[in-house]
Amino acid sequence: MEVFVMKVFVTGVTGFVGGEFTKKLLQEGHEVISVVRNIEKAEAQFSKSSTITFLTGDLHEPSFGLSNKKLHDLMNGPIDAMYHIAGQVQFGLEYSEYLKTNYSGTKNALDLAKLLEIKNFKYVSTAFTLGLSNSIGKEELYSKETNFNNAYEKSKCMAEHLVMSYSTYFSVSIYRPSVIIGDSKTGEANSDFTLNSFIKIIRLIKKLSESKNESFRFIAPRSSTVNVVPVDYVVAVLFAGLEDDENQTIYHITNSHPPSYRKSIRLITDMLNFDQFTIVNDLKIESMNQSETLFYDKISTLKNYLVRQLTFHNENTIKLLSCSNLKELDVSDEILSTIIHARIPTKLTTEKV
Known part of the structure; x- marks a missing residue:
């Protein structure tokens, strides 16, 4: 069967x-073009x-800062x-x-796509643009006046909204992943992703609690869940959209059966051999010990x-x-x-720290 080779412009490679x-994309035989700040790093x-x-370019610049010659070559x-x-x-x-990169940078990408007469524009957003007012996420645009958890979401x-406004120039689609975690088969992941940060914080709290010989209390309402999706599933959905997504359509890359927050805590603490803790539905600030105060301060941006x-x-x-x-x-x-x-050093799964 003959494979149709596509030329795909990707930002954030x-x-x-x-x-x-x-x-x-490369494994499937497609050609990729990307603008990066450091070509040596990208090539490696x-x-x-x-x-x-x-x-070499910068998404903060109009046309990503590409010269007229480069733009002509791309055309x-x-x-x-x-x-x-x-x-x-x-x-x-x-x-x-956030506006500089996530909004103005996106406008520069849209304008470049228009200039190069690219027929399909696919934007990777986040499932959490639903904000704090909604508990049900729909595959549609949310109001820009929504009460958001943070400036990133806004x-x-x-x-x-900007992406959708360009649908008169080319086909546009939006992909909304939830919390992205490692590969479902290998566990491999970028070291900066959310779950890794959360595990590092719990490791710190484990050491502090054990040094003080005090029990730690995790606040985890029974109904709370953590909507996580493995990176390979995110990639699979994005790749499926290369040929088959539709104009002005939003795609949620989310988990229909997300694990409970309590289950996630127990999985992590079991692997860390951390057993000096309890799980509670709520906890007043004035009753927190030093370890708890530190923990909830460090995860404040992740809480919601x-x-x-x-x-x-x-x-x-x-x-x-x-x-x-x-x-x-x-x-x-x-x-x-x-x-x-995959995010926990082997020695921590076999011995006390």
């Missing part, structure tokens, strides 16, 4: 999702593949699609920083992703996957354990 997605990540072209070879994956995901920054929502019960509709995604004879991934306890285990 040196990031977690962008990197894994680009590897998938992809072993100087002959089917990927790196251009000579039709580009089938642009995946805009690059974005500012670090929590705790000023709103202006900037992504603003960008989603851990103690909520959210339901995400994903009918569009299921339909998209069916075009490739794929089904949505069920994140079993075994898969979750594999991913968590």
Whole structure:
């Protein structure tokens, strides 16, 4: 069977999702173009593949700062699609920083796609643009006036509206992953992703609690869930959209059966040999000990992703996957354990620290 080779422009190739997605494109024989700040770093990540072209540029600049000659060269070879994956995901920054990258950077990507006459624009956003007011996520645009958990979510929502406004120039689609974790088979993941940070904090609290010989209390309402999705599932959905997604359509890359927060805590603490704790539904600030105060301060930016019960509709995604004879991934306890285990040093699973 002859494979139709596509030329795909991808932003964020040196990031977690962008990197894994680009590897998938290359494995399937497609050509990739990407603008990066450091070409040497990018080439090292992809072993100087002959089917990927790196251009030095900056998404904060109009046309990504590419010269007229580079733009002319890009116009000579039709580009089938642009995946805009690059974005500012670090929590705790000023709103202006998120707008600069997640909104203005997206506008620069859209304008470049328009200039290069790219027919398909695919934007990777987040499932959490639903904000704090909603507990049910729908595959549709949310109001820009929603009460958001943080400036990051707001900037992504603003960008989603911007992307949809360009649908008169080319086909646009939006992908919304929830909390992205490691590979479902190997557990491998970028060291900066959310779960890794959470595990590091619990390791710190374990040491502190044991040194003080005091029990730690995790606040975990019985109904709270953690909507996590393995990175390989995110990549599978993005790849399915290369040929089969539809204009002005939003796709949730979420977990229909998310693990409870309590289960996640027990899996992590079991692997860390951390047993000096209890799980409670609530805890008053004035009754917290030193370890608890430190822990809840450090996870303050993650709190609303851990103690909520959210339901995400994903009918569009299921339909998209069916075009490739794929089904949505069920994140079993075994898969979750594999991913968590990969983030914990071996010695911590076999001995006390």
